[in-house]
Amino acid sequence: MRITTVGLDADDTLWHNETLFRLTQERFCDLLADRADPGPLMARLAEVEARNLRLYGYGVKGFTLSMIETAMELTHGEAPASVVREILAAGREMLTEPVEPLPGVEAALEALSLDYRLVLVTKGDLLHQEQKLAASGLGDLFAAVEIVSEKTASTYSAVFDRHGSGPGRAVMCGNSVRSDILPALEAGAFAAHVPYPMTWAHEHAEPPVGHPRFAELASIRDLPAWVAGLG
Amino acid sequence: MRITTVGLDADDTLWHNETLFRLTQERFCDLLADRADPGPLMARLAEVEARNLRLYGYGVKGFTLSMIETAMELTHGEAPASVVREILAAGREMLTEPVEPLPGVEAALEALSLDYRLVLVTKGDLLHQEQKLAASGLGDLFAAVEIVSEKTASTYSAVFDRHGSGPGRAVMCGNSVRSDILPALEAGAFAAHVPYPMTWAHEHAEPPVGHPRFAELASIRDLPAWVAGLG
Numbered sequence: 317m318r319i320t321t322v323g324l325d326a327d328d329t330l331w332h333n334e335t336l337f338r339l340t341q342e343r344f345c346d347l348l349a350d351r352a353d354p355g356p357l358m359a360r361l362a363e364v365e366a367r368n369l370r371l372y373g374y375g376v377k378g379f380t381l382s383m384i385e386t387a388m389e390l391t392h393g394e395a396p397a398s399v400v401r402e403i404l405a406a407g408r409e410m411l412t413e414p415v416e417p418l419p420g421v422e423a424a425l426e427a428l429s430l431d432y433r434l435v436l437v438t439k440g441d442l443l444h445q446e447q448k449l450a451a452s453g454l455g456d457l458f459a460a461v462e463i464v465s466e467k468t469a470s471t472y473s474a475v476f477d478r479h480g481s482g483p484g485r486a487v488m489c490g491n492s493v494r495s496d497i498l499p500a501l502e503a504g505a506f507a508a509h510v511p512y513p514m515t516w517a518h519e520h521a522e523p524p525v526g527h528p529r530f531a532e533l534a535s536i537r538d539l540p541a542w543v544a545g546l547g
Numbered sequence: 548m549r550i551t552t553v554g555l556d557a558d559d560t561l562w563h564n565e566t567l568f569r570l571t572q573e574r575f576c577d578l579l580a581d582r583a584d585p586g587p588l589m590a591r592l593a594e595v596e597a598r599n600l601r602l603y604g605y606g607v608k609g610f611t612l613s614m615i616e617t618a619m620e621l622t623h624g625e626a627p628a629s630v631v632r633e634i635l636a637a638g639r640e641m642l643t644e645p646v647e648p649l650p651g652v653e654a655a656l657e658a659l660s661l662d663y664r665l666v667l668v669t670k671g672d673l674l675h676q677e678q679k680l681a682a683s684g685l686g687d688l689f690a691a692v693e694i695v696s697e698k699t700a701s702t703y704s705a706v707f708d709r710h711g712s713g714p715g716r717a718v719m720c721g722n723s724v725r726s727d728i729l730p731a732l733e734a735g736a737f738a739a740h741v742p743y744p745m746t747w748a749h750e751h752a753e754p755p756v757g758h759p760r761f762a763e764l765a766s767i768r769d770l771p772a773w774v775a776g777l778g
Contacts, residue, residue, distance in 0.1 A: 371642045373674030377608040384615065385635050393628035400631055401619050404612065411602045442673045443604030443696040465674040 318547040319506070321480030322428050322539075323472070325490025326438035326445060328512040329536070330425075331415050331452055337379065338514065340406050344383050347399050352390050361386045362517060369518070373465055375441030380407030411444055415451040420537040425457045427540040433459040435479045437488070439467060439495070467495040469502035476505060487543050489536070494521035501529055506546060510536050549778040552711030553659050553770075554703070554731070556721025557669035557676060559743040560767070561656075562646050562683055568610065569745065571637050575614050578630050583621050592617045593748060600749070604696055606672035611638030642675055646682040651768040656688045658771040664690040666710045668719070670698060670726070698726040700733035707736060718774050720767070725752035732760055737777060741767050 327333030341361065345354040352360075365382045372378025383403045387395040428434060436458050438445050445463050449455050460479045464471050476486040483505040490496025491512040498521060500507040506529045524530050531542050558564030572592065576585040583591075596613045603609025614634045618626040659665060667689050669676050676694050680686050691710045695702050707717040714736040721727025722743040729752060731738040737760045755761050762773050 371639060372608060373672065377603060377612060380612060381608060381635065381638070384631065388628055388632050388635070391628075393632060395628060395631075397619055397622075397624035397626060400615065401624060404616050404619070407612070408602060441604065442694060446696050463673060465677050 317431070319432060319485055319487055319543055321435060321476055321486040322432045322543060323435045323437045323475060323486060323488040323500070323505075324425070325488075325492065325496045326436055326448065327440065328491040328515075329418075329489065329496070329510060330421050330436075330454060331417055331448065334512060334514050334516055336410055336413055337516070340379075340383075340410055343406055344387075344403065347402050348387060348390065348395070351395070357386070357390060360390055364389070366518065373441075374439040376407055376410045376444060377441055379410075380404065383407070411447075415448045417452055417454060418536070420535055422454065424536045424539050425454060428543065429457045432487075432543065433480055435459060435475060436461045437467070437472070437475055437490075437496075438463055439465065467499055469499045472500045472503035472505055476503070487546070489533075489539055491515070492519045492521075493523050494519045497521075497530065498524065501527060505529070506543075507531075508533050508539055508542055510534075510539070548662070550663060550716055550718055550737070550774055552666060552707055552717040553663045553774060554666045554668045554706065554717060554719040554736075555656070556719075556723065556727045557667055557679065558671065559722040559746075560649075560720065560727070560741060561652050561667075561685060562648055562679065565743060565745050565747055567641055567644055568747070571610075571614075571641055574637055575618075575634065578633050579618060579621065579626070582626070588617070588621060591621055595620070597749065604672075605670040607638055607641045607675060608672055610641075611635065614638070642678075646679045648683055648685060649767070651766055653685065655767045655770050656685060659774065660688045663718075663774065664711055666690060666706060667692045668698070668703070668706055668721075668727075669694055670696065698730055700730045703731045703734040703736055707734070718777070720764075720770055722746070723750045723752075724754050725750045728752075728761065729755065732758060736760070737774075738762075739764050739770055739773055741765075741770070 345357055364386045368382050387399055434457055442463050462475050473483050476483040480486050483503040487506040488496055488500035489508040491510055497507040497509050508531045509523055510533050523532055576588055595617045599613050618630055665688055673694050693706050704714050707714040711717050714734040718737040719727055719731035720739040722741055728738040728740050739762045740754055741764050754763055
């Protein structure tokens with residue numbers, strides 16, 4: 317068989333994530349509604365997040381710190397203490413939110429796991445990603461879990477060397493063109509894009525339509541057949 | 548050779564860490580000096596940290612969030628905004644602090660790397676630990692880096708299976724009896740304790756003096772000779 321390993325992204329590929337961030341952002345806007353308009357507030361939060369990404373990396377803890385920082389900046393340090401407490405609570409709730417696999421995920425992974433080694437490849441807070449995988453009930457379907465600080469071509473080369481027969485015999489599947497698709501193709505792997513209805517601005521990129529090792533799938537339900545078709 | 552792999556803890560084994568946390572705690576006490584006495588403030592922070600550990604895991608981001616939460620609790624939500632901003636700044640400074648290997652570390656690792664596979668085994672924020680390793684200049688001496696959410700016997704079994712010939716032919720070295728020594732011994736590995744002058748209360752445990760696979764070393768300088776003596 318040509319393909320030995322299938323890598324899968326986690327957030328917004330196996331379960332909802334961006335939706336939860338958006339809901340928390342709305343709550344953040346509501347908290348500061350009498351002090352700032354939602355538009356500029358969101359723009360400022362995005363700037364603070366981008367500035368802190370190098371330091372905090374991905375995940376809920378860094379996002380919570382960036383919300384607090386933004387609230388302080390935009391209110392010139394006059395954010396009421398209740399706002400800070402509410403932001404802390406919102407962050408904690410994100411970390412304890414129940415995790416439900418997206419429709420079709422469980423069946424697709426079960427089918428794939430019969431023929432291929434499945435590897436979870438995800439960014440974010442180490443502990444939180446492990447907890448989400450455990451809560452999802454999908455953990456036993458994976459042969460390996462790689463929680464990484466950045467998804468680059470060399471990340472994928474290393475992961476597919478370690479858990480398979482190299483990128484040339486591996487598929488990466490995920491919702492982010494920027495993180496899951498382009499660097500996996502660059503590494504020499506196959507890549508299947510399963511879009512999620514919304515994408516974090518930082519992750520946006522155009523799909524490489526026409527690339528010989530790329531497919532755009534409407535649903536993860538189509539992944540097993542596509543991988544099988546690769547030979 | 549009996550030993551094939553040497554695992555090394557990072558924080559307070561290869562470079563200072565607890566000192567930096569203590570200095571930041573002192574700064575935190577100074578910030579709130581007119582609102583709370585240092586003793587009760589520290590006790591409250593320790594409680595908040597312990598309560599959040601399950602959610603936040605180890606590392607600077609969770610510590611920063613816990614400082615903010617403690618400040619809010621202890622001042623009944625009346626902490627001035629400047630305090631929150633100062634805490635955020637203190638957290639960011641911890642994340643950008645220069646990393647210097649502790650005395651003797653570089654020479655010990657260079658000697659060990661000639662004969663054994665070195666694996667860094669550490670808890671904490673994924674991105675920050677990677678950044679500290681890069682900043683330390685020690686990265687090239689390690690064959691592998693394992694950043695884990697918890698250090699248990701099964702963690703060490705898995706790590707020493709993956710990067711060597713199993714725990715029976717591996718040594719773990721670190722400053723924390725609770726995280727580096729006891730679970731490594733339980734997994735069947737050898738373990739060398741190199742104490743650091745201070746230990747985070749959460750990490751405290753008694754050294755297993757007399758255990759046949761355990762040694763207490765005054766300095767990491769003594770590690771290569773001890774490992775060589777194991778045959």
